[in-house]
Amino acid sequence: MATAKEPERNEKKTMRTITYREALREAIAEEMRRDERIYILGEDIAGYGGTYGVTKGLIEEFGEKRVKDTPLAEEVIAGAAIGSALGGLRPIAELMTMNFSLLASDQIINSLAKFRYMFGGQAKLPVVIRMPAGGGAQRGAQHSQMLESLYAHIPGLKLVMPATPYDAKGMLKASLRQDDPILFIEHELLYNVKGEVPDLGVHYTVPLDQGIVRREGKDVTIVTFSRMVHICSQAAEDLAKEGIEAEVIDLRAIRPIDLDLVLDSVRKTNRVVIAEEGWKYYGTGQGIAALIYEYAFDWLDAPIAHVTGKDVPMPYSKVLERAALPGKAEVIAAVKALVPARATAGVGAR
Amino acid sequence: MANTKTPQPGLAKRESAPADPDLWIRMYQQMVQIRLFEEQVNDLYKTARMPGLAHLYSGEEAVAVGVCNALRRDDYITSTHRGHGHCLAKGASLDRMFAELLGKAPGYCRGKGGSMHIADQDTGNLGANAIVGGSAGIATGAAMSAKMRGADQVTVCFFGDGALGQGVLYEVMNMASLWKLPVIYVCENNLYNEYTHYTETTAGELTARAKAFGIHAETVDGQDVRGVYEEARQAVNRARQGEGPTFLLCDTYRYYGHHVGDIQRTYYRAKEEEDFWRTERDPIKLLAGWLVEQQVSDTVTLDQMMADVRAEVAAAVEFALAAPFPDVSEVDQHVYA
Numbered sequence: 183m184a185t186a187k188e189p190e191r192n193e194k195k196t197m198r199t200i201t202y203r204e205a206l207r208e209a210i211a212e213e214m215r216r217d218e219r220i221y222i223l224g225e226d227i228a229g230y231g232g233t234y235g236v237t238k239g240l241i242e243e244f245g246e247k248r249v250k251d252t253p254l255a256e257e258v259i260a261g262a263a264i265g266s267a268l269g270g271l272r273p274i275a276e277l278m279t280m281n282f283s284l285l286a287s288d289q290i291i292n293s294l295a296k297f298r299y300m301f302g303g304q305a306k307l308p309v310v311i312r313m314p315a316g317g318g319a320q321r322g323a324q325h326s327q328m329l330e331s332l333y334a335h336i337p338g339l340k341l342v343m344p345a346t347p348y349d350a351k352g353m354l355k356a357s358l359r360q361d362d363p364i365l366f367i368e369h370e371l372l373y374n375v376k377g378e379v380p381d382l383g384v385h386y387t388v389p390l391d392q393g394i395v396r397r398e399g400k401d402v403t404i405v406t407f408s409r410m411v412h413i414c415s416q417a418a419e420d421l422a423k424e425g426i427e428a429e430v431i432d433l434r435a436i437r438p439i440d441l442d443l444v445l446d447s448v449r450k451t452n453r454v455v456i457a458e459e460g461w462k463y464y465g466t467g468q469g470i471a472a473l474i475y476e477y478a479f480d481w482l483d484a485p486i487a488h489v490t491g492k493d494v495p496m497p498y499s500k501v502l503e504r505a506a507l508p509g510k511a512e513v514i515a516a517v518k519a520l521v522p523a524r525a526t527a528g529v530g531a532r
Numbered sequence: 533m534a535n536t537k538t539p540q541p542g543l544a545k546r547e548s549a550p551a552d553p554d555l556w557i558r559m560y561q562q563m564v565q566i567r568l569f570e571e572q573v574n575d576l577y578k579t580a581r582m583p584g585l586a587h588l589y590s591g592e593e594a595v596a597v598g599v600c601n602a603l604r605r606d607d608y609i610t611s612t613h614r615g616h617g618h619c620l621a622k623g624a625s626l627d628r629m630f631a632e633l634l635g636k637a638p639g640y641c642r643g644k645g646g647s648m649h650i651a652d653q654d655t656g657n658l659g660a661n662a663i664v665g666g667s668a669g670i671a672t673g674a675a676m677s678a679k680m681r682g683a684d685q686v687t688v689c690f691f692g693d694g695a696l697g698q699g700v701l702y703e704v705m706n707m708a709s710l711w712k713l714p715v716i717y718v719c720e721n722n723l724y725n726e727y728t729h730y731t732e733t734t735a736g737e738l739t740a741r742a743k744a745f746g747i748h749a750e751t752v753d754g755q756d757v758r759g760v761y762e763e764a765r766q767a768v769n770r771a772r773q774g775e776g777p778t779f780l781l782c783d784t785y786r787y788y789g790h791h792v793g794d795i796q797r798t799y800y801r802a803k804e805e806e807d808f809w810r811t812e813r814d815p816i817k818l819l820a821g822w823l824v825e826q827q828v829s830d831t832v833t834l835d836q837m838m839a840d841v842r843a844e845v846a847a848a849v850e851f852a853l854a855a856p857f858p859d860v861s862e863v864d865q866h867v868y869a
Binding site: 221248252253255257258260261264266268269270273288289292297299300301302303304338340360362 | 608610639640641642643644645649651652653658659661663666667668669670671672673674675676677678680681685687699700703704706707710865866867868869
């Protein structure tokens with residue numbers, strides 16, 4: 183797999199600005215042109231173009247044979263994707279939201295994740311299941327969940343959670359060029375986010391096992407992923423004005439996790455804030471914290487801080503939803519509680 | 533326990549499918565092979581030489597053998613927790629089957645699957661799924677892949693009466709009918725959802741479920757291998773010609789318990805019922821009787837065939853018992869490609 187770095191400044195003239203949604207669509211279309219085994223199935227993806235508009239226009243180019251509207255039946259969408267992969271195709275299954283993936287979770291956990299191992303390596307399962315997750319759009323408790331930790335627990339799956347249009351395109355293309363099951367987790371509030379990607383015709387992919395340092399800093403490491411990357415980056419900018427240099431790590435993928443990138447940063451800053459949208463208990467962030475304690479305990483100058491969603495089902499009301507979701511203020515507060523004030527800082531021993 | 537119909541001894545009179553006598557002989561051998569395989573599994577379990585769980589197919593042999601003989605090698609099947617018969621009928625070898633059951637390296641899944649998870653991609657066996665109804669979507673997707681690739685492969689989804697309680701079955705029948713997929717849903721009604729008679733768990737007519745989706749549905753005596761074969765052949769032809777799915781309900785019976793350890797069964801079914809099926813409705817005896825009556829074969833020849841298969845089974849068990857376990861280093865292999 184070709185590795186691609188974030189664009190250098192001198193590449194600017196070959197870049198253009200598109201949305202996360204458009205980036206995903208380009209990835210699907212480019213890969214479908216390249217490999218006729220790739221097809222996409224899901225609810226309302228053909229004529230309607232997908233609930234979040236990602237697949238708009240694909241039906242015109244690829245026809246209903248490769249852009250298949252399905253019944254509202256998540257379990258058979260996942261099951262049919264698995265079966266068609268065993269039959270030699272490379273399916274992209276779009277689930278309308280991650281909340282509905284629970285209806286497909288038997289297929290995902292009991293079959294998709296296990297077949298290769300359980301059958302002694304006989305099966306290849308190049309299945310990409312795309313789905314948006316997360317809250318913030320007042321869609322209520324059953325349409326706002328960030329459930330990646332349920333699946334991150336399962337060996338056999340890979341979980342990709344890009345935060346930028348560049349990564350969305352590059353990681354989706356990479357996902358369609360490898361042979362393992364991938365849960366490609368988008369975020370409902372990222373679809374309209376704009377960012378730079380290479381011009382059409384410039385090929386690139388982004389590796390599925392490498393995080394990236396979004397902002398370098400020496401005082402604290404903020405480990406995050408998906409939409410929280412943007413919130414943490416803004417928080418870091420604000421903190422810089424107060425003299426605190428936060429390093430922001432965008433994990434980009436949850437399984438496998440780029441632990442080396444995290445540990446290297448921890449050894450440099452000695453302080454960690456983990457920021458995620460999901461719930462605190464038994465979640466992704468706690469898993470990452472445990473890994474840091476296990477492998478870099480001696481490098482920590484303070485307990486790891488954890489910014490998460492409130493431990494409640496997502497409320498509907500605007501004010502309540504805002505209170506339930508972690509924001510910039512919480513990230514800043516967590517960092518400030520960890521990092522000694524500049525005036526009294528004894529400049530760390532290391 | 534209410535039985536909706538009284539099974540009749542013997543075979544119903546009907547026109548015999550025009551087929552090569554060798555085919556019936558092969559089916560006899562395959563049914564015997566499955567029967568003796570399962571007897572050996574039961575013995576291995578009872579003598580503590582086999583671990584885990586095994587769900588024996590004894591009594592249901594005519595279903596797997598009748599259906600799989602209507603398939604080509606490159607057609608697909610998906611199987612269940614009670615899957616040994618499906619694997620063997622589709623072409624799996626006895627020695628690698630036993631090796632898998634014993635968790636040995638030469639097993640089909642290198643000892644990682646066990647009794648409930650045998651796959652053999654070389655013979656089109658996409659794998660046994662031990663979640664009841666769990667392979668319905670997968671079989672439907674495999675059928676979809678054949679259609680999309682422009683191949684004329686057919687997929688058979690085996691499942692039991694218990695799977696009729698699972699919602700996914702209705703999702704897949706809707707999709708398969710809508711898209712006219714080349715898939716055959718073979719429901720093996722052995723009368724018991726684990727330890728409960730199906731009439732206590734299943735409302736309405738069984739085939740009406742498929743018909744509601746516009747799926748062609750047939751009921752066949754699952755102890756009559758010739759009848760199963762004939763119905764399966766027609767279903768396969770329909771599927772190959774692009775005429776869509778079929779639901780084939782096979783009335784059959786499970787001689788042993790839900791699994792090998794289920795030996796006290798009188799609280800859910802009478803000994804007389806088991807004896808009736810074993811003596812009056814046994815698929816191997818019924819076919820043997822017909823072969824002799826039609827002068828296709830004779831009892832001496834059939835007995836010799838059974839002895840030959842018994843020797844093959846014994847040799848396969850010896851192979852598996854002597855085979856090495858997988859190297860412990862394999863524990864974390866095959867998680868990812």
